[in-house]
Amino acid sequence: MASLTVRQLDDTLKRLLRLRAARHGRSMEDEVRVILRQAADEAGRDILDPSKPPAQSERQAKHDVTTARPRILLIIGGGIAAYKSLDLIRRLQDRGAQVRCILSGAAGHFVTPLAVGALCGERAYTDLFEPQSEFDVGHIRLARDTDLVVVAPATADLLAKMAGGHADDLATAVLLATNKPILVAPAMNPQMWSAKATQRNLAQLTADGIRVVGPNVGEMAERGEAGIGRMAEPLEIAAAVAAMTCRTGVLSGKRVLVTSGPTSEPIDPVRFIANRSSGKQGHAIASAAAAAGAHVVLVSGPANLPDPPGVSVVKIETAQQMLNAVEKAMPVDVAVFAAAVADWRPQHASESKIKKQPGRTPTLTLVENPDILSTVAHRETDRPQLVIGFAAETDHLVANARAKLAKKGCDWILANDVSPATGIMGGDTNTIHLISARGEESWPPQSKDEVARMLIERIVAALAGSER
Numbered sequence: 085m086a087s088l089t090v091r092q093l094d095d096t097l098k099r100l101l102r103l104r105a106a107r108h109g110r111s112m113e114d115e116v117r118v119i120l121r122q123a124a125d126e127a128g129r130d131i132l133d134p135s136k137p138p139a140q141s142e143r144q145a146k147h148d149v150t151t152a153r154p155r156i157l158l159i160i161g162g163g164i165a166a167y168k169s170l171d172l173i174r175r176l177q178d179r180g181a182q183v184r185c186i187l188s189g190a191a192g193h194f195v196t197p198l199a200v201g202a203l204c205g206e207r208a209y210t211d212l213f214e215p216q217s218e219f220d221v222g223h224i225r226l227a228r229d230t231d232l233v234v235v236a237p238a239t240a241d242l243l244a245k246m247a248g249g250h251a252d253d254l255a256t257a258v259l260l261a262t263n264k265p266i267l268v269a270p271a272m273n274p275q276m277w278s279a280k281a282t283q284r285n286l287a288q289l290t291a292d293g294i295r296v297v298g299p300n301v302g303e304m305a306e307r308g309e310a311g312i313g314r315m316a317e318p319l320e321i322a323a324a325v326a327a328m329t330c331r332t333g334v335l336s337g338k339r340v341l342v343t344s345g346p347t348s349e350p351i352d353p354v355r356f357i358a359n360r361s362s363g364k365q366g367h368a369i370a371s372a373a374a375a376a377g378a379h380v381v382l383v384s385g386p387a388n389l390p391d392p393p394g395v396s397v398v399k400i401e402t403a404q405q406m407l408n409a410v411e412k413a414m415p416v417d418v419a420v421f422a423a424a425v426a427d428w429r430p431q432h433a434s435e436s437k438i439k440k441q442p443g444r445t446p447t448l449t450l451v452e453n454p455d456i457l458s459t460v461a462h463r464e465t466d467r468p469q470l471v472i473g474f475a476a477e478t479d480h481l482v483a484n485a486r487a488k489l490a491k492k493g494c495d496w497i498l499a500n501d502v503s504p505a506t507g508i509m510g511g512d513t514n515t516i517h518l519i520s521a522r523g524e525e526s527w528p529p530q531s532k533d534e535v536a537r538m539l540i541e542r543i544v545a546a547l548a549g550s551e552r
């Protein structure tokens with residue numbers, strides 16, 4: 085193997101290396117060793133094992149356009165909820181975050197550094213006085229080289245140590261040393277949660293500017309115990325993280341409107357016409373746009389979903405109400421119409437419940453609802469720069485979607501096959517074909533969250549290039 089000495093480097097490189105080594109308090113040779121180890125580690129893993137899924141850096145590269153790849157330092161506390169933190173790592177990565185992990189001393193009883201390291205794509209950090217991690221990174225750099233510190237699960241003990249400013253292990257030392265925002269997801273037994281000491285510590289932490297997500301009400305790990313103390317679900321924590329890291333997003337300063345869910349058209353006070361739309365895709369798009377820093381207005385029909393964090397939600401029932409809310413939200417830069425708007429409504433909604441009469445079947449006269457997408461796409465003033473519709477089709481998918489693009493006057497149509505066999509209606513995945521004047525693009529089957537992020541990437545690219 086060829087050998088290289090510092091002397092062989094050119095002067096500028098040598099000067100940069102000297103400054104870098106001085107900053108880390110290392111000799112120049114040691115600094116070179118660290119750089120080589122990091123580079124070999126990053127590039128080498130996939131070469132050694134091509135069957136391995138792409139390393140984190142590669143998996144996340146596709147998110148570079150939409151988010152500034154938030155770096156999250158996840159501190160896993162020692163509680164039974166630690167198993168959910170493994171899923172949390174994935175959820176954060178799904179949103180484009182780069183995740184690095186510290187395990188508190190007790191966390192190792194619940195999850196292993198090996199499992200955590202495998203998910204993160206880099207080793208999990210455990211010890212304050214471990215020579216290798218201090219040499220490689222150092223607890224001060226761990227504390228600073230991040231955009232947000234997340235503590236999940238945050239045990240009663242960890243919260244107490246944070247409130248008291250303890251620094252007797254790696255997790256607490258980093259929490260004390262960081263100059264970045266901190267989000268905690270408490271998880272503990274209901275008695276421990278309601279204990280005066282815990283509530284006092286929590287009040288102190290909140291006053292110190294630390295943000296809290298959860299805990300939720302539910303069953304405890306201990307048999308027969310229930311109450312408040314369950315750690316927030318990974319998706320809730322990931323949403324809170326997205327809301328806290330969205331400031332630097334590439335859509336900041338942009339206004340995005342999203343419609344979502346079904347509409348409900350009353351027949352009488354108890355009956356209505358609706359459809360099977362869950363609102364999952366529209367809500368995911370609103371969430372992803374907010375995570376990319378946009379100001380988002382979500383106009384939603386009745387959907388059984390939590391409001392996405394950091395989004396202004398306007399709840400409506402009928403198509404006419406949806407149109408009014410959409411008009412009110414104008415002007416926007418981008419409008420995405422993901423709602424399944426009822427095509428027709430009863431001409432007259434009865435004010436009282438229609439009575440069943442023997443031998444007589446009531447006749448419903450339907451009238452057409454306004455086409456909200458088409459109305460916005462044909463606006464003469466303040467037309468959004470990008471108007472995007474969906475086409476749920478059961479046959480001749482692309483041909484029908486292309487016809488719809490022309491008819492509605494929008495810029496893009498996201499066409500999806502909603503034949504019952506696909507399970508898309510109400511399901512968690514979607515297969516999209518993006519149809520525009522420029523051509524057609526088929527996306528792989530993927531989660532609705534992933535579709536949302538891909539769409540935001542395309543939107544960012546289109547706004548940057550002013551192309552439709």
Ligand code: C5P
Binds near residue numbers: 423426427454455476
């Ligand atoms: O005509 P169709 O319902 O297939 O069109 C689907 C697209 O048009 C979706 O983007 C949907 O949100 C939008 N739409 C609308 N107002 C309607 C009907 C559909 O905005 N009345």
